Every structure is written in C-alpha cells, then in structure tokens.
C-alpha cells in the first residue's frame with residue numbers, strides 16, 4: 001500500500017488541529033464475557049460470531065471502528081484460558097501474540113457474574129504482560145441493578161489495583177535479586193521505577209445489547225491510539241477471510257443445543273467455495289464444501305442426529321447465515337468426519353488452521 005493511500009479520510013470530518021489516531025485494540029476476558037457481542041456493537045455490524053456457548057471464537061476476527069477522530073482495529077481473541085490441552089496452549093499463545101501487537105487492551109468482565117479465579121488469572125496475565133494500557137470493561141450492564149453495577153465496578157477496580165500492585169512488587173523483587181548478582185549489576189540500573197497508583201488505565205461499564213456507553217468506550221479506546229493516518233480504507237469492516245467466517249457460521253450452528261463438552265472437540269474447515277458454472281448472471285449459486293471434524297464416532301452421531309435430522313438442521317441454519325453474509329444463494333455440502341485426538345496432535349492442528 002502506498003503512502004498516499006494511507007492519508008486522512010476524504011470526508012475531512014475531523015476538526016483541524018486534532019490529530020487523527022489509529023491503531024489496534026484487543027478485547028480479552030473469560031469465555032462468555034461478551035467480547036464478540038461488544039465487538040459487533042462497536043463495529044456496528046455482525047462480524048464476530050456469537051453464541052451462548054463458551055469458546056465459539058477460535059479465530060482472530062478483526063472489526064474496524066471508523067470514527068471522525070480515529071480508527072480502531074479491533075481484534076477479537078478467544079477466551080484466555082488456563083492451558084489444559086495443546087489446543088488450550090495454542091489459544092494462549094495466540095492471545096500472547098495478540099497482546100504484544102496491540103496499543104490498548106480491553107479486559108471484559110460481565111456485570112452479572114461474581115469475579116472468579118478465571119478473571120483473576122487473566123488479570124494477572126495482563127498485569128504481567130507489560131506496559132500496554134488496560135481498560136477494564138464491565139459488560140452486560142443491562143442485566144443488573146444500579147447497586148449491583150456499582151458493586152461490580154468497585155470489585156473490578158480493586159482487582160486491577162491488587163494484580164498491578166502484586167506485579168509491581170514482583171518486578172521490584174526481581175530487579176533487586178538481579179542487582180545482587182554481580183554480572184547483572186549493570187542491567188539492574190536500567191528499569192525505571194514505577195510511579196503512580198497501580199491499577200487499570202480506565203474502568204467503564206457498557207451494554208452491547210442496549211448500547212449503553214458503547215460510543216463512550218469507542219472514544220476512550222481511540223484516545224489511546226497513537227497518532228496515525230487510517231490503517232484501513234473507510235467502510236472496510238473486517239479483513240477476516242470469508243472462508244473463516246463461513247467456518248465460524250457452520251461451527252455456531254453445529255454447537256447449537258448440544259452437550260457442553262462438544263465445543264472443545266469440534267473444528268470446521270471450509271474446503272472449497274466456488275461459483276457454480278452455467279448459472280444465469282442474475283442468479284448465481286455458490287458451491288460451499290465444508291468438513292466438520294469431531295474426535296470420536298460418538299460425537300459424530302450427536303452431530304448427525306437421528307436419521308440425519310440434526311445435520312439437516314445444521315445445514316439449513318448455516319446455509320441461511322452464509323447466504324446472508326455473502327449475499328448470494330449457496331449450495332452447502334456438509335460432511336462430518338472423525339479426526340482422532342486432533343486437539344493433541346500438532347500436525348492435525350495446523351492442518352485445521354490452528
């Protein structure tokens with residue numbers, strides 16, 4: 001892309017003297033914290049796939065928020081987890097890589113659930129991850145009373161204060177230890193002493209459902225971006241390849257109404273998307289071939305259902321969603337395959353795009 005492509009937007013909406021800001025933000029939080037829904041609310045169009053099952057977002061999906069004063073490239077990550085399987089580890093690596101690349105981190109904590117070990121674990125990771133500002137976002141405020149919200153805001157603020165203070169103490173201790181070792185003495189002088197109250201850069205309550213404070217959050221995040229021309233042309237909402245979004249739609253439909261353990265054992269790969277030949281120009285048809293991978297024969301049976309009923313349902317539901325996404329008629333060819341222990345097999349993982 002040439003420099004001229006990256007200059008300020010043609011509408012000239014920003015006021016003279018105010019520098020345009022652009023950069024990257026990521027929303028993290030435990031599964032179901034409301035990250036995908038908030039991404040959609042900020043971007044203003046459905047790009048990330050939501051469902052009421054945890055862990056539907058395996059791929060990093062970017063939404064782009066355009067505002068007169070700046071541009072926010074939003075990366076939606078999977079939930080940050082304690083690693084259990086290799087897949088969990090991969091997800092965590094993905095999260096760590098993403099954190100290193102962004103300008104600001106939004107830490108989502110739902111208003112309607114007590115802060116748990118999962119939240120604390122993520123908060124500690126964020127504190128340890130270094131110098132990126134972390135904005136704590138209390139999500140789903142429409143589900144609680146004012147008093148409950150106040151209580152949660154205080155609890156989240158206190159969580160930030162405690163994890164940041166612990167991290168600061170740990171760093172000071174490490175520096176002191178290093179200073180006692182003669183060969184590290186020179187390096188021990190370099191870290192600057194940390195000043196100011198430890199804690200989150202900001203704490204903000206939002207509701208993606210009724211829109212409460214979504215604009216305020218967008219402004220707050222844009223303010224944290226570096227001065228920069230827009231990174232993407234106006235109007236571009238996502239740069240996620242269509243195939244990944246199609247895979248996410250099938251995955252979402254396949255997870256609907258099935259057992260809790262299935263989400264971890266399910267991967268969706270779009271093998272092919274090709275326009276059907278010989279169709280009239282005004283009535284195109286897209287052939288989409290998709291494989292759904294499960295780990296065990298028993299899981300395959302769950303997906304397929306009695307007499308293939310569930311698979312037909314999944315097909316219809318995801319085809320409708322894909323047609324809406326791509327704006328064209330779709331013929332969906334859906335297959336369920338068993339890929340044994342794929343969660344623990346690095347070769348299979350990379351074949352499936354993880």
Ligand SMILES: Nc1nc2c(ncn2[C@@H]2O[C@H](COP(=O)(O)OP(=O)(O)OP(=O)(O)O)[C@@H](O)[C@H]2O)c(=O)[nH]1
Nearest residue numbers: 031032033034035036037052054055057140208209
């Ligand atoms: N009432 C209410 N529900 C919300 C809000 N935001 C999200 N939800 C619901 O909470 C559930 C989880 O939301 P997601 O956006 O999928 O959560 P997530 O953090 O992306 O979840 P993972 O993909 O599992 O990491 C869904 O059922 C949403 O409809 C909100 O502002 N208000």
